[in-house]
Amino acid sequence: MQNGQRLSTHVGIWPALVGVAYFACAAIALKLTEGTDGIATVWPASGISISGLLLCRSAQRPAMFLAIALASFAANLYAQIPVVEIAAFTTANTLEAAIGYFCIREINRERETIYRPLSVVQFCIAALLTGTLSGAIASALTGAGLSIMFVSWATTVSLGIMIVVPLILNIAHGYSASLLRHPRLLLTPVLILATVAVVSYVVFHQSTFPLLFVPLMAVIIATYLIGPNGAMTSILIIAVIGSSLTLTDSGPIHLMRDRSPFAATLFMQFYLLVLLLSALPLAALLGARDRVITEVSRANRWLEMSEHFAHVGHWRLDLAKQKVFWSDEVFHIHGLEPGPNPPLEGAINYYHPDDRPKVEAFLAKLVETHEPFDFQARLFTVQGEERYVRSRGDVERNAAGDAVGLFGIFQDVTETTIANLRLAEARELAEKQADMAMLMAQTDALTGIANRRSALSFLETEMRHALEDGTPLSVAILDIDHFKSINDRYGHGTGDAVIRKTAALCSGAVRSSDMAGRIGGEEFVLILPGADSATAQNVGERVRVSIETADWGADGPDSVTASIGVATLKGTEGAEQLLAEADGALYRAKREGRNLLRAA
Incomplete structure (x- = not known):
């Protein structure tokens, strides 16, 4: 009985938190937009509800839908909306959460997939589809038809999803874990976002100059310096400050000929949508860049570890500049500490005098015939120790097919006993893998x-x-x-x-x-x-x-x-x-x- 009570309590905590957050955001949005037919500039509650459904367990999902419905009902009741419209809006909000969840859950199968270039397109389409269907449902239930309310509702919900969902999912997936482990790193993001807030307040607090491009610059800078979370947080800051001031008849949006509150709201929605469509692809590309940098760095570390363990280095010769590059392990094989790369003549001079002509002949043949080479030769380390090395090389070509360099691997094969041991280990491993494959073929x-x-x-x-x-x-x-x-x-x-x-x-x-x-x-x-x-x-x-x-x-x-x-x-x-x-x-x-x- 106690286990059941604990499970029930645990299942209800997350839906309750989401419900409270939904109510708070919805109530604030409705309060800020009094006098604008009850339509908010941005409806962050939709992003909160969909994020809650994406992050909860399947056992929590029924409670989550109930919490969303109750929170929507309470927020509309708090805004003193007529009961008939409350029922219609609550139904639309609950169905919109379900639609958004089913549209977005496949995009969010992996961590941070919303910030991949293709996923950004899919996510924007899913958000717009959710907002459109939600607006259609609300319009049909209230009898408004395809009026301007439908357009505003669809844009409002879509914006809320686009701004809030990526931010919550990114935080939930541990994107900011390093910042929490190193609080000093928080200073830069806080200062940047504070600057965005100041810029937004200055731009929207005056109605003299059309400075709407300035917050866009701030968003781009925040995206570059902070990343995806910076993009979404800065847009959210602009949405809150810009919407609040715009609805108090302040800001450059009121420089339009049509200065009605509803027109200002629609233009603000369009403006935020432009910010999103500018920042999301940039965030996705920066995320892709960071992933590539991480993967290349990891690959380089693995290469260094592998070379050190196997005593195999790699080298490259630039044919135009006649410059040689050695990896760290090539230096170690020569008995040197990694440092400046030697000149071409210096690299060849390490070989045994009797083997230098053979090495030079292989390199010349590679340049002439462009055929890979594989040879074994002797060299002397700086300590005077003789070692046997094996070198394999190939030609590097440019886009036109011209040879621009030579590259290859360099292996110390002096310890033949170690080589034989490795061969035996490889043979044993192959036999074990064969036995394992046979066992797996017969075993469930x-x-x-x-x-x-x-x-x-x-x-x-x-x-x-x-x-x-x-x-x-x-x-x-x-x-x-x-x-x-x-x-x-x-x-x-x-x-x-x-x-x-x-x-x-x-x-x-x-x-x-x-x-x-x-x-x-x-x-x-x-x-x-x-x-x-x-x-x-x-x-x-x-x-x-x-x-x-x-x-x-x-x-x-x-x-x-x-x-x-x-x-x-x-x-x-x-x-x-x-x-x-x-x-x-x-x-x-x-x-x-x-x-x-x-x-x-």
């Missing part, structure tokens, strides 16, 4: 028991023995009852645990000469050589009871049952026919009530 990956192919092969072999020796042979097919409901209610992790434990119970109930295998999703087979029908039914009944009485854990189902069908070899039927007979008995057991054993 989830349960560790025989898979369908292995079980059928075993059955065919035992059928031949049974027919030759005149001994009995039986099979039992077991299927977990109502397994889909277990998955739906407890999740696929619990479903997998049920399958694994059922496999263990099946394996524990048979002899070493028998076989338990998994032949489908929740379907298992027991192959019982030497067992007649009565014996097979006893074994099957033992398995059925063990499943029915098993403890499935605090997080699992209260009970699990299985239906079993048994068939015994009667003549010369094939393996598939015998399995089909057992399968028919299984489905008879299911038809007659489940948790039963029936014989063919």
